[in-house]
Amino acid sequence: MCADPAAHMPAVTRVLAGFEAQSRADVDGWVEKGARALLKEDAGDREAARRLLTHFSHARAAQALELGKTIADGLDKYVKLTGAWRDPVGSSINDAGEGAETVNCLVGYDPDKPAWKQSVNPAGRRRRGFAQAPLMA
Numbered sequence: 001m002c003a004d005p006a007a008h009m010p011a012v013t014r015v016l017a018g019f020e021a022q023s024r025a026d027v028d029g030w031v032e033k034g035a036r037a038l039l040k041e042d043a044g045d046r047e048a049a050r051r052l053l054t055h056f057s058h059a060r061a062a063q064a065l066e067l068g069k070t071i072a073d074g075l076d077k078y079v080k081l082t083g084a085w086r087d088p089v090g091s092s093i094n095d096a097g098e099g100a101e102t103v104n105c106l107v108g109y110d111p112d113k114p115a116w117k118q119s120v121n122p123a124g125r126r127r128r129g130f131a132q133a134p135l136m137a
Contacts, residue, residue, distance in 0.1 A: 004079075004084065008075055012071055012075075015067070015071060016067075016071075019063075019064065019067055023060055026056070026060075027056075031052070031053065031056050034049075034052050035049040035052050035053055036049075038052060
C-alpha cells in the first residue's frame with residue numbers, strides 16, 4: 001500500500017465497502033429478525049437477543065480483523081512480486097523533514113487531521129515509483 005497508495009486504494013476501498021455492505025445486509029436481515037423473534041417468544045428473552053447481537057458483533061469484528069490481515073498480506077505480496085518494493089532510504093522512516101514521525105504511509109501528513117486540514121498538498125507532490133494496474137478490477 002505504501003508503495004503506491006493511489007493505485008491500491010480503490011481496490012482496498014471496494015473490498016472494505018463490500019464487507020460493510022454484507023454486514024449491513026446481515027443485520028437488516030437474519031440478525032435483526034432473529035433478535036426480534038427472541039423478544040417475541042413467551043415473555044421475550046431479552047438476554048438471548050442480547051447474546052445473539054453480541055455474538056454477531058464479535059464474530060464480525062474477528063472477520064474484519066482477518067480481512068485486514070488478508071488485505072495487508074496480499075498487498076505486501078503483490079508489491080514485492082511485481083517489483084514495486086522499495087527499501088527505505090536513510091535512517092528515518094517516513095520523516096519528511098518534520099522529525100519523529102510515526103511509521104505509516106502518510107509521509108508529511110498528520111493521520112489525526114482530516115484531509116482538508118493537511119498542510120501538504122498530495123497533488124503537488126512528485127510521485128515516485130512506476131504506474132501499475134489496479135490490484136483488482
